[in-house]
Amino acid sequence: MPDLGAFCAEIRPRGRTLAVLGHPQEMAVRNGCTALAVDTLHRPIEIGEFRWSSSAGPWAGFPVECRVLGPRGSLDQYGFDHALIGLCVSGKGTLRVRDPGTVRRLQSLPGRFSLLASGFEQRPVAWSGMREMVYVALASEELERLMSHDPAAARLNVDPQFAISDPQVVSIVLNMRNEILAGCPAGRIYGEALSSALAAYLLARYSHQGAPVAPRGLALSAQQIRRVREYVTANLERDIGLTELADQVGLSPHYFAMLFKQAFKVSPHRYVLSQRVHEAKRLLSDGRMAISEVALRLGFADQSHFSQVFRTFVGTTPKRYQCMC
Incomplete structure (x- = not known):
């Protein structure tokens, strides 16, 4: 058996011997979000x-943090408060x-x-090499909130997996990272949607308990659909969250997102954006408000974010649209 001791390095921070961690199995959530x-x-x-933490901004969802690790280290006795993902970027x-x-x-490479x-x-474990890592803490309290109608899903029961590749997980985590680094312009609803999607996929693909399944025949009623439409229309200026919308019809965020897409044919995040753009077109056509005022x-998030979203939906910029009206 290879000698791990010869491969490992330790440091002594603040007078105490602690191994310098260097791979995804090194983060637990304590005092909010700390790796x-x-x-x-x-x-x-x-x-x-x-490097950065989601706790520094308006992020809603699983705690996310970035750290640069290396060049080498080891750990023999350690634990985590929550299950977690560590992605090499x-x-x-x-x-x-x-x-x-x-x-x-095992090789730790970008995308694993x-x-x-x-x-x-x-x-x-023992490790070597410099890497930038993004960690997602699968906090039990957040799992319970997202999957509140399925208590068994509130704790992610998984077998440890090391340096694996799964495009679905990588895509979601990178979207989380990009949204946080951009200052969370898409709002709470997007962060919660990404977290809900990640939780559902991990439960289905990696957990012992399996993914939560909506009761057969469950769908949003006409009254619930009307309630959601009215709530979104009345709160377009606010940072609406997925949990907030789900509460309007008494569902968990996870079930609500599934049933919403079934009823509306788009995700909750996309629907809220479309309604904001629809109202923006009306205000721009009226001509009494500046573009920056419409965005606010x-x-x-700002005029730049407004212009980007508007162009995605309409095919032109707010300024050009206003000039054409």
Whole structure:
């Protein structure tokens, strides 16, 4: 068996011996959103070089954090408060995972991620190489909120997976990263939708309990559809959340998103944007408001975000549209 001890490096932060973590199995959520694991006494373990956190902005959904890790390190006894994903977005390195009787040597490359379970029964690991990692903490309280009509889904029961590739997971996590780095212009509804989609996929693909399934024949009633339409129309200037819309009809965000798309043929996020653009066209045609005022009135992050969304739906810019009216 390869000697992991010879491969590992440790540092002594603040007078205490703690391993420098260097792969997706190093983050737990403590005090909101911090990339930390915990030791056997449940003391936090800091990792890598902090870059950014979703807690610094208006993000709604699973906590997300970015850290630069490396060049090498190891960990034997550690745990997590929540299951988590760690996606390599740049750089490369090697990960060694100690299984009973053997050691696996895996490549950590952009587009590969690890999925770790909560608790302390983790496999000893060692790593080398500099990498930029994005971590998503699959916090149980957020899972419970998103999947509130399925209590079994409130805790993600998974087997650890290391340095794996799954385009669906990678796409969702990168969309989370891009939205956060842009300042969350799409609002709470988009962050919650991404988190709900990630939770549902992980439950279906990787968990022991399986994905939550809506009761057979469940659909939004005509009254519920009308209620949602009226609520969106009355709150276009606000940062409407997916949970907020789901509450209007008494459903979990996950079930609501599924039934909404079934009824409206588009996602809740797309529908809210379309209604904002529809109202923007009316206001621009009226000609009494400046473009910046229309953007502010309808809840867009700024005029640039408004112009980008408007052009996507209408095919031209707000200024050109106003000139044509």
